[in-house]
Amino acid sequence: MLILGWHGGIKAEWQDLGPGWSTHDGAAVLLRDGQIVAAIEEERLNRVKHSNFFPARAIAGCLKKGGVRLSEVDVVAMNFSERIRETFPADAGLPSADAFLEDPAATRSTVRGALGDVFLRHFDTDVADRFHFCHHHVAHLWSAWGPSGFEEALGVSIDGSGDALSGMIATVGQSGLGTLRELTVHQSLGNLYSDSVRFLGYQRFDEYKVMGLAPYGDARRLAPLFERFYELRPDGDFRLATREERWGLIHDAGLIPAARRSGQPFTQLHRDFAAALQRMLETIVLHVIGHYAAHTGLRKLCYAGGVAHNCTLNGRLLSEDMFDEVFIQPAAHDAGGALGAALHAAHALGGGGRPALPHLFLGADLPSAADIEAELTAWDSFVEVTHLPDPVEPTARLLADGAVVGWVQGRSEFGPRALGHRCILADPRPAQNKVRINEMVKKREGYRPFAPSILEEHLAALVELPKTRADTSFMTYALPIRRQHRALLGAITHVDGTARVQSVSRRHHPRYWRLIEAFRLLTGVPALLNTSFNNNAEPIVDSVGDAMACFLTTGIDVLVVGDFLVRRRPDLDLAFDVQRLCPSLPKSRKLVARPAPGDTGIYRFSIEATASRHFVQQYEEITAGAYQVLIRADGRADLGALLSACSIEGAERRTGVLQEMVTLWQRRAVLMQPSAFPNQRP
Secondary structure, X not given: OEEEEEEOOOOOOOOOOOOOOOOOOOEEEEEEOOEEEEEEEHHHHHOOOOOOOOOHXXXXXXXXXXXXXXXXXXXXXXXXXXXXXXXXXXXXXXOOXXXXXXOOOOOOOOHHHHHHHXXXXXXXXXXXXXXXXXXXXXXXXXXXXXXXXXXXXXXXXXXXXXXXXXXXXXXXXXXXXXXXXXXXXXXXXXXXXXXXXHHHOOOOOOHXXXXXXXXXXXXXXXXXXXXXXXXXXXXXXXXXXXXXXXXXXXXXXXXXXXXXXXXXXXXXXXXXXXXXXXXXXXXXXXXXXXXXXXHHOOOEEEEEOHHHHOHHHHHHHHXXXXXXXXXXXXXXXXXXXXXXXXXXXXXXXXXXXXXXXXXXXXXXXXXXXXXXXXXXXXXXOOEEEEEOOOXXXXXXXXXXXXXXXXXXXXXXXXXXXXXXXXXXXXXXXXXXXXXXXXHHHHOOOOOOOOEEEEEHHHHHHHEXXXXXXXXXXXXXXXXXXXXXXXXOOOOOOOOOOEEEOEEEOOOOOHXXXXXXXXXXXXXXXXXXXXXXXXXXXXXXXXXXXXXXHHHHOOOOOEEEEOOEEEEEOOOOOHHHHHHHEEEEOOOOEEEEEXXXXXXXXXXXXXXXXXXXXOOOOOEEEEOHHHHHHHHHOOOOOOHHHHHHHOOOOOHHHHHHHHHHHHHHHHOOOOEEEEOOOOOOOX
């Protein structure tokens, strides 16, 4: 049986979504007889972080990997209820459920019919009679229990909200799912955390940044305040203060003037606020899970939902000795719901067994060596390309000599972590490497930690492992680095002595394992600093073209794609040579010209996003010169020719437009490709 699971919005990426559309992290998964054929997040392909569009590219990618057409799929599963129009409480602060039917292209008036129209429009196939609806949190639970390998376990889903709940606790096993408790939207720990980070100048999807900031603070300073935000009740229950009550308490404490604006430096108060927020989350979650662990006597835990990406909390779960074994879905966020819905359908309809999940290399594959070489060679005005019989030894030497390397191999990862196929790698020893990569590549706050990839055989020698068993290969848990190694591993050891570790096995990560082993033989250190291959404006790279764009617009020293080593040409001047590239706009961006206020005859120009403000940089102001270029750009004419066609004269003005285009490219507001290899993904 072929089952397609999907999660996401219903509008195409070129359609305006408006400010209230909250679906995010679109994805698709293809199962064949219960086994995972492919799993792809839409953001990797449309290049919109946390994409809330219909995941048409991800669906097409999964079908291609499976060698099937949509018409051959038996079931199309999704992680929300068919009664979704009825499930949003009026006071939940959520978008109208009727948004599912607000697509003007829809011709059918039911949720099933409207969704059928979406598929028909994108794939010319009507699958409305093959839909399988799965409650949002049931999908999360199945995404964790399905690949866990456990016969029976306590299942926990905690996130912001879905199908009018913010969580579900259940027993999960071969006989199905037995609900123990449902968490209401008013108990949303995901929303509590997301809302609270605004005091720190952050917004939705920045929660993980606060988790990294928390160890710099002292939770005790604000403990009396945060203890008024919640009440622990008997039997694993709890109450949260409303948003208005929390911010009223913050106001009454005199803290509002100290709230940080984006871009401002952090004070010790901000660090203490982050620490208290993190401790509050841990206290509540451990209260809930601890009760149901004791109540059921179950010694195994399956855990998913967006809150399950809090790796500091996950480390606490392992250290509390509540369970013998824990499995946390590595794609715990809503993208993983596509997998959970598909697995639920397989169970309900007899579509096969449970899948193993030894790795997450389930996305798009690199093309053939010949195609990689052709694409890289198209950039020969910018880079020098060398074919290597085996890139492992040369790359290990570069890393040992201090290089920062972009590493692209095989199929891309499913989920939010780079686990050895789409990575930026460096020596984990010099503490300066953390500062260097944060500044030159990530363009992010200097306090943010990096993770180590550690050879499985050497994990226990470097890391204090808890008694509770868990799969550490997915970079899911923050665990203590052994004290005697913390000074040595300065680039990956966080201020509290922990690291978000990834163990690397020879069996499931053969080339990556060999790279770390080669580095160990050179340095004595069986680990590498590993961070996702992207800058702060984009999702993790997926294609060769994505990797080239990130390499050329950041300070990465060397790029390795498959068996090819790529270096910048010594005489490269990007601000000048960019005119050899062909600009175009992503489909999720639009050019806008608006009259300035007043009857001045002056216009203001910008690049704006079609997605809602939660998901991408909404607005990029541009000059008239850049507007003239981009209004003519089609991805085929190079920038130099477009400048000439626009009659942009004068060396200073021309140079200004060239530099502006480089900046827009760095921010991924525009795409740039060599004319010899036309843009395949506008």
